[in-house]
Amino acid sequence: DIVMTQSPDSLAVSLGERATINCKSSQSVLYSSNNKNYLGWYQQKPGQPPKLLIYWASTRESGVPDRFSGSGSGTDFTLTISSLQAEDVAVYYCQQYYSTPHSFGQGTKLEIK
Amino acid sequence: EVQLLESGGGLVQPGGSLRLSCAASGFSFSSYAMSWVRQAPGKGLEWVSGISGSGGSTYYADSVKGRFTISRDNSKNTLYLQMNSLRAEDTAVYYCAKRDDSSGSRGGKLDYWGQGTLVTVSS
Numbered sequence: 406d407i408v409m410t411q412s413p414d415s416l417a418v419s420l421g422e423r424a425t426i427n428c429k430s431s432q433s434v435l436y437s438s439n440n441k442n443y444l445g446w447y448q449q450k451p452g453q454p455p456k457l458l459i460y461w462a463s464t465r466e467s468g469v470p471d472r473f474s475g476s477g478s479g480t481d482f483t484l485t486i487s488s489l490q491a492e493d494v495a496v497y498y499c500q501q502y503y504s505t506p507h508s509f510g511q512g513t514k515l516e517i518k
Numbered sequence: 519e520v521q522l523l524e525s526g527g528g529l530v531q532p533g534g535s536l537r538l539s540c541a542a543s544g545f546s547f548s549s550y551a552m553s554w555v556r557q558a559p560g561k562g563l564e565w566v567s568g569i570s571g572s573g574g575s576t577y578y579a580d581s582v583k584g585r586f587t588i589s590r591d592n593s594k595n596t597l598y599l600q601m602n603s604l605r606a607e608d609t610a611v612y613y614c615a616k617r618d619d620s621s622g623s624r625g626g627k628l629d630y631w632g633q634g635t636l637v638t639v640s641s
Contacts, residue, residue: 406580436624445627447563454613454631455555455563466629498563505568505577505623507553512562 407432407501411510417518424486426513428499433479436503443503446475446484449512450495458497459484491517520544520630522614527635534604534639540597540614540632548572548592551617551625554599556610557634566612567599570621577623582608604639611636 408431418424434443442462447455457466459475462482472487486493494517499510526538540552554566567588568577576588587600597614611634619626 443624447628449563454633455628456631457627457629460618460627460629496562500563500565500628502617502625502627505565505625506579507565507568507625509555509563509565 406506407434407504407508409499409501409508409510411497411499411513413513414511415514415516417516418486418489419518420491421488422518424489424493424515426484426497426499426515428477428482428484428510430480430482430501430503432503434501434503435479442478442482443501444475444477444482445500445502446473447498447500448493448495449498455498486515489515489517520616522616522630522632524612524614524632524635527612527637529638529640530604531641532605532639535600535602536604536637538599538601538612538614538635538637540599542595542597542614542616545616547590547595549620551619551621552590552597553615553617553628554588554597555613555615555628555631556608556637557613558607558610561610564610568617568625569597572621575621575623601637604637606639609637609639 444462446459449455553568615628616630617626
């Protein structure tokens with residue numbers, strides 16, 4: 406099974422500053438046949454279900470603000486929020502969908518400093 | 519508009535059974551794989567199970583294998599999770615989620631989620 410590990414567990418960033426969350430997989434999630442990384446990022450606010458932000462490691466879901474971006478390949482990935490807004494306070498999860506079980510990282514709690 | 523509505527949660531004793539349902543609308547249900555994801559109180563997300571659009575392929579986390587059964591009725595646009603031999607550690611909010619592809623262990627992103635249904639396993 407693929408284990409997903411996020412860092413840090415929590416993060417406090419000032420409004421307007423950059424926030425960076427890392428995700429590492431225990432095996433590569435890059436599929437050589439189509440050169441796609443089977444990695445997604447989700448945002449979960451209190452009392453709400455998760456919301457898809459990024460898929461294929463770097464493709465922004467429709468309607469997601471462009472301050473959110475994803476990067477990385479193989480086993481190392483990053484979610485970046487370029488200019489933190491108050492509404493971005495949430496827990497962020499990465500998930501691999503390369504092979505079942507489609508495991509999630511443990512989550513990163515993002516707060517305002 | 520895609521909608522997913524879970525039901526069937528509640529309080530059950532250890533060793534008991536429960537069946538969750540997820541009523542889907544707003545998309546061609548049989549064309550898409552579906553998943554169940556759970557979240558224990560105050561904890562992170564845990565992928566539980568998945569099923570192909572046809573229902574012919576199913577997948578489980580080791581933590582539920584042999585106890586939970588995922589199924590779907592494409593004529594009713596409904597996804598199910600039959601949960602047997604429930605344990606205290608199965609206590610969680612259970613979400614159903616739509617995948618953006620039809621099948622396979624190498625699957626797609628979870629692009630729509632329901633609001634979840636709470637399962638509490640306690641005596």
